[in-house]
Structure formats: C-alpha cells, structure tokens
Amino acid sequence: MEDKNEELASLIFPDITETIEDLEKRYPKRNLPEGAEVTRFAPSPTGFLHIGGLFGSLIDMTVANETNGKFIFRIEDTDKKREVENGVRNLITQMRAFKVINDEGLVSETEEVGDYGPYKQSEREYIYKVCAKELIRNGRAYPCFCTSEELDRLRESQEKNKQIPGYYGMYARCRNYTADEAIEKIKSGMSYIIRFRSLGSHLKKVKIQDIIRGKIEMAENDQDIVIIKSDGLPTYHFAHAVDDHFMRTTIAVRGEEWIPSTALHLDLFSALGFEPVRYAHTPTIMKNDNGSKRKLSKRKDPESAVSFFIEEGYPADSIIEYLLTIINSDYELWRKANKDASWREFKVKLNKLNSSGALFDMQKLTDVSKEVISRYKSQELLSLVLDWAKVYDKELYDILNKDLDYAKEVFAIERDNAVKIRKDIAKYKDIIPNTFYMYDELYEKDIKNGLDFNLEKLNKEDIKAILNNYLNIHSSSLDKETWFANVKEMANTMGFCVNMKEYKASPESFKGSIADVTDVIRVAISNRHNTPDIYCIMRVLGEQRTKDRIKKAIENI
Numbered sequence: 001m002e003d004k005n006e007e008l009a010s011l012i013f014p015d016i017t018e019t020i021e022d023l024e025k026r027y028p029k030r031n032l033p034e035g036a037e038v039t040r041f042a043p044s045p046t047g048f049l050h051i052g053g054l055f056g057s058l059i060d061m062t063v064a065n066e067t068n069g070k071f072i073f074r075i076e077d078t079d080k081k082r083e084v085e086n087g088v089r090n091l092i093t094q095m096r097a098f099k100v101i102n103d104e105g106l107v108s109e110t111e112e113v114g115d116y117g118p119y120k121q122s123e124r125e126y127i128y129k130v131c132a133k134e135l136i137r138n139g140r141a142y143p144c145f146c147t148s149e150e151l152d153r154l155r156e157s158q159e160k161n162k163q164i165p166g167y168y169g170m171y172a173r174c175r176n177y178t179a180d181e182a183i184e185k186i187k188s189g190m191s192y193i194i195r196f197r198s199l200g201s202h203l204k205k206v207k208i209q210d211i212i213r214g215k216i217e218m219a220e221n222d223q224d225i226v227i228i229k230s231d232g233l234p235t236y237h238f239a240h241a242v243d244d245h246f247m248r249t250t251i252a253v254r255g256e257e258w259i260p261s262t263a264l265h266l267d268l269f270s271a272l273g274f275e276p277v278r279y280a281h282t283p284t285i286m287k288n289d290n291g292s293k294r295k296l297s298k299r300k301d302p303e304s305a306v307s308f309f310i311e312e313g314y315p316a317d318s319i320i321e322y323l324l325t326i327i328n329s330d331y332e333l334w335r336k337a338n339k340d341a342s343w344r345e346f347k348v349k350l351n352k353l354n355s356s357g358a359l360f361d362m363q364k365l366t367d368v369s370k371e372v373i374s375r376y377k378s379q380e381l382l383s384l385v386l387d388w389a390k391v392y393d394k395e396l397y398d399i400l401n402k403d404l405d406y407a408k409e410v411f412a413i414e415r416d417n418a419v420k421i422r423k424d425i426a427k428y429k430d431i432i433p434n435t436f437y438m439y440d441e442l443y444e445k446d447i448k449n450g451l452d453f454n455l456e457k458l459n460k461e462d463i464k465a466i467l468n469n470y471l472n473i474h475s476s477s478l479d480k481e482t483w484f485a486n487v488k489e490m491a492n493t494m495g496f497c498v499n500m501k502e503y504k505a506s507p508e509s510f511k512g513s514i515a516d517v518t519d520v521i522r523v524a525i526s527n528r529h530n531t532p533d534i535y536c537i538m539r540v541l542g543e544q545r546t547k548d549r550i551k552k553a554i555e556n557i
Contacts, residue, residue, distance in 0.1 A: 054319070168224055460557050
C-alpha cells in the first residue's frame with residue numbers, strides 16, 4: 001500500500017523531489033534567547049488595514065519585542081480573485097504610519113528581509129506541495145474528483161436533513177478510492193483537488209490551552225478539507241500550518257472568529273508531524289449601536305479602516321495608546337504613573353487581555369488623543385501637523401508654512417513650559433478651529449457676521465467702555481502679573497467686582513465681575529469665549545495687532 005501511495009504521490013507531484021526533512025534543514029529552528037517569541041501578522045491584500053488588524057499586529061509586535069523575539073509580516077495571497085490593486089503597498093504604508101514595524105518579512109511590495117521566506121504565500125507553492133506530497137505518501141491526503149455541482153448537491157442534502165455540512169465520513173466519497181483507482185482516474189484525465197484525510201470524530205472532544213482564554217474544549221476535526229486547490233495553491237488552513245511551522249512561529253495571535261478552526265489546525269499540525277503553535281485568540285472589535293453591541297462593519301463604519309484615522313489627523317501614538325487600553329486594562333494606571341514614558345515601555349500581558357468583545361469608543365479615543373497631544377512640545381507638534389497637512393489639508397499647510405517661527409509660537413501657547421497644559425486638540429483637523437484667531441485672514445473671515453459678545457449680561461455701551469479703557473492700558477511689555485493687576489484696577493474703577501467670592505455672594509451689588517471684563521477682551525481678540533490664556537495670545541499677536549483688533553471690535557459693536 002505504501003508503494004501505491006508513493007506512486008500516487010509521484011504521479012500528482014512529479015517535479016517535487018524534496019521531502020519535509022529537506023525543508024526542516026533549510027528552515028531550521030531559530031537561534032533566539034530562551035523565552036523569545038516569534039509572532040506573525042498575516043493579512044490578505046484584499047483592501048484596507050482594518051482596525052482589528054492593527055490591534056492584532058500591535059500585539060504581535062510588542063510581544064516579539066518584549067521577549068527579544070521576531071515579528072514577521074507575511075501576505076496570505078492565495079485567493080487571487082479577492083486581491084485589490086496596491087493591496088500590499090497599502091498594508092505596509094498604513095502599518096508604518098502607526099509605528100508597527102516588522103523584524104522580518106515584506107518591507108515593500110517587492111522586497112523582503114529574513115531567512116524564512118518567501119513571505120508571500122503565492123511564492124511558496126513548492127513548499128506546500130512538498131508537504132502535500134508527504135501527506136499523500138502517508139495516506140493522510142488524497143485526490144478528490146467531485147465536481148462543484150456534486151458538492152453543491154451534497155450540501156443541499158445535508159442542510160435539508162439538518163446534518164452537519166461538509167465533506168466527511170460517509171459523505172467523503174473519494175477518500176474510499178484505493179490508490180490504484182485514484183491513479184486510474186488521474187491518468188484518464190479527470191480533474192481533481194487534494195483533500196486532507198482526517199482521522200477525528202466530531203463525537204470526541206479535544207482540549208486546547210489558549211493563552212488569552214485559558215482552556216477551550218471543542219469537537220475533534222472530522223472534516224476532509226481541501227488543502228491544495230485546482231490552481232495548485234493551498235487553502236488558508238493548510239498554508240497556515242505549513243507557514244507557521246517553517247517560519248518557526250511560536251504564538252499565533254488571531255481573532256476569536258478562528259476559534260472553531262483550531263481543532264482542524266491542530267489536526268493538520270499533527271498529521272504533518274509538526275509541533276503546533278500556541279494560540280492567542282483576541283476579542284472582536286465591537287461598536288455600540290443604539291444600545292447594542294455589533295462588530296465594526298467595513299461597509300457601515302468609517303472608523304473600521306485605519307486610513308480614517310490617518311485622514312482625520314489622529315497621531316499614531318493616540319491610536320496605539322487607545323488600543324493598549326483595550327489590550328490591557330491596567331495601561332491607564334501605568335500611563336498615570338509614567339507620564340513621560342514611551343508607550344513602548346509598557347509590558348503587554350496576553351493572559352490579562354479581556355476575552356469578551358472589545359468596545360471601540362470614539363469618545364475615549366478622543367480623550368486619550370488629547371492627552372497624547374498635550375505631551376508634545378511645540379516643535380514636535382508643528383512638525384507632525386505639517387507632515388499631515390501637506391497631504392490632507394492644504395489650507396492649514398500654507399498658513400503654517402508661511403511663517404514657521406510664528407506657528408511655533410502659536411503652538412507653544414499653554415504648552416511649552418506651561419504649569420497647566422491645555423487639552424483641546426484631539427486630532428490635527430482641530431488645529432484651525434482652535435487657533436484660527438491667531439491668523440488675521442481666518443479671524444477676519446470669522447467675524448464677518450459680528451463678534452459674539454454676551455449682550456444678555458452686558459449692554460453695548462458697557463462693552464465699548466471696557467474696550468476703550470483697555471486700549472489705554474494695554475502694553476505687550478508688561479509681565480503677566482502686572483498686566484492682570486492693571487486689568488483688575490480698570491475693572492474696579494468701572495464698577496466690576498475683582499473678587500469672585502465677593503461677587504458670588506452679592507452679584508446685584510456690581511455691574512459684573514472681573515471674569516466678565518476679561519471675557520469682553522477675549523471675544524474682541526478671538527471671537528471666542530473659551531481660549532487658552534488671553535495674555536499669552538496677545539503676547540504672540542503683538543501689541544499693534546492686538547490694538548487693531550480691539551479698535552475694530554469697538555467700531556463693529
């Protein structure tokens with residue numbers, strides 16, 4: 001029988017002369033420190049990088065880096081019908097944009113680094129065929145001659161009779177052919193694919209130790225899946241086992257949707273004589289939709305694509321730090337205790353990862369991003385914004401690039417060396433809405449419909465009086481303490497209370513408070529009631545521009 005299986009294997013794969021033992025020598029075990037983990041991110045080039053893919057690849061990278069291991073980026077491109085143009089390039093570009101850098105594998109569409117390649121499945125056909133030939137020799141794989149019409153009828157019959165669908169047991173007709181019968185059919189010109197011969201039973205259980213979820217119990221695999229398609233390329237399941245073994249992967253981090261396939265994958269590892277990888281099944285990224293959770297949809301949810309965050313102008317650090325809060329709930333405590341540390345210093349703990357669905361919360365992302373941006377110094381933030389604006393916001397790029405020194409001064413307000421740093425910018429798209437008043441052309445455009453003074457609290461004459469009096473005392477040469485003392489003295493002589501505690505106790509005794517006075521000055525300068533420190537704003541604008549704005553405000557009240 002072994003001789004017949006050998007004959008069948010050689011008939012199917014006449015050009016394959018090497019064995020699995022030869023591949024073992026070509027791709028030996030890695031010489032890495034004890035405890036080092038080898039992880040891999042293996043997407044298909046079928047579209048954009050999903051936020052769930054970024055989530056998984058971030059885990060892959062951090063686990064490998066923390067253990068002095070290797071992080072591999074490979075492409076699963078055996079389904080050519082689903083490929084999109086520039087799919088590989090887009091994946092690499094978007095990974096790099098979020099600082100997910102692989103140690104090994106593809107570094108561009110045409111370049112790769114490492115000794116365990118090729119790193120595109122479409123270029124590993126020979127390796128898969130060596131392994132498939134070995135399985136046929138050992139009786140663990142066989143040619144299947146069933147047509148697609150026959151398989152459709154089988155599935156319809158199984159569904160009608162409420163049976164487990166698939167090609168197994170009594171339904172796996174071609175597995176019962178002898179080697180001679182299979183050889184005869186091949187020689188007669190019948191088309192075929194290669195199937196795995198499972199020895200399992202769905203009535204028996206297999207126990208799996210998942211790194212994230214602990215013990216999982218499921219039925220043994222009894223399906224005779226396709227491992228080599230009619231085009232000679234492998235299916236995902238077979239390629240997964242072969243690639244992870246010969247790339248010497250130690251941990252396969254993947255989404256929980258793959259849990260049901262784990263018994264099959266362990267069956268393949270066993271049949272091939274390979275030590276299986278350890279699995280870490282991550283939770284699905286969910287969204288709160290009118291009170292109920294659902295999976296982020298590529299069709300419905302723009303935030304499912306990482307390109308959305310790039311275009312909106314979220315810093316890479318913001319997205320990474322937010323995802324780290326999902327990966328390990330203690331990240332936020334770590335960040336509070338390590339305010340100036342890089343997120344790379346945080347140690348990811350897979351066994352502490354929440355196994356239930358991870359809820360993607362845009363508000364929380366916004367809060368995290370404000371914290372991240374608040375830690376940037378003015379020059380760093382300006383550089384990041386310019387790089388983004390050059391591609392996504394020409395108006396902002398031109399405004400900033402016109403006077404970079406001035407732009408840096410604007411960005412430095414309540415940032416560089418500030419006791420309390422303002423946190424009102426969550427993404428680069430927020431820059432113009434939050435700083436427009438620092439640029440005359442944008443300020444002029446904003447006040448075309450008038451200045452937003454609080455006319456319910458102060459009448460027009462009171463506002464004019466405040467501004468006229470302030471014109472007489474304004475000077476950019478004053479330090480902040482002296483400037484504010486002068487404003488309080490002016491306010492006091494006009495009948496405004498300069499002690500907020502006293503004002504709150506008896507507001508009817510005063511025309512208003514010092515806060516009302518500074519608000520009038522703030523609106524005249526910025527047309528906003530809420531801005532960074534108005535003293536700092538005026539210092540950057542300069543004395544003449546500040547006075548010009550106050551004069552214009554008086555004219556337009």
